[in-house]
Amino acid sequence: MHEDLSVKTTLSLAAFFSYFAGLPAEVVMGSLMGAIYFITAATEYTLLRRSILALVSFISGLLFFSPAAAMFIKVTKIFEIPPDAYSIDSIDAVGAFVSALLSVKLSIKAYRKADSPQGGNDV
Numbered sequence: 001m002h003e004d005l006s007v008k009t010t011l012s013l014a015a016f017f018s019y020f021a022g023l024p025a026e027v028v029m030g031s032l033m034g035a036i037y038f039i040t041a042a043t044e045y046t047l048l049r050r051s052i053l054a055l056v057s058f059i060s061g062l063l064f065f066s067p068a069a070a071m072f073i074k075v076t077k078i079f080e081i082p083p084d085a086y087s088i089d090s091i092d093a094v095g096a097f098v099s100a101l102l103s104v105k106l107s108i109k110a111y112r113k114a115d116s117p118q119g120g121n122d123v
Helices: 002-019 025-041 045-064 066-078 088-115
Strands: none
Touching: 002 025, 002 045, 025 045, 025 066, 025 088, 045 066, 045 088, 066 088
């Protein structure tokens, strides 16, 4: 329980300070929710590793919310949903949430794939 409290406190402080950096509150909260969701799902890692991954996830959510939101808008155009149907602030929050979730997960998957060579002789 103590480790969860320290991770959540660190993420909350980072969210508090990033709000004053000029980012919209929706983006900060979306990124924070993505990071918290990731660390609660990644129980196979140690506390230190989860803390580092949570911070990386939070920062990547803050950095990459715009491209993720743009992809979401393009996907909704495929289903003929006009961009006027939703608020742009909520789309930015969804972009922050999705990019916070996927960035670390894809990085870990790529690292594991690079760590296990395909083919060759096992000597």
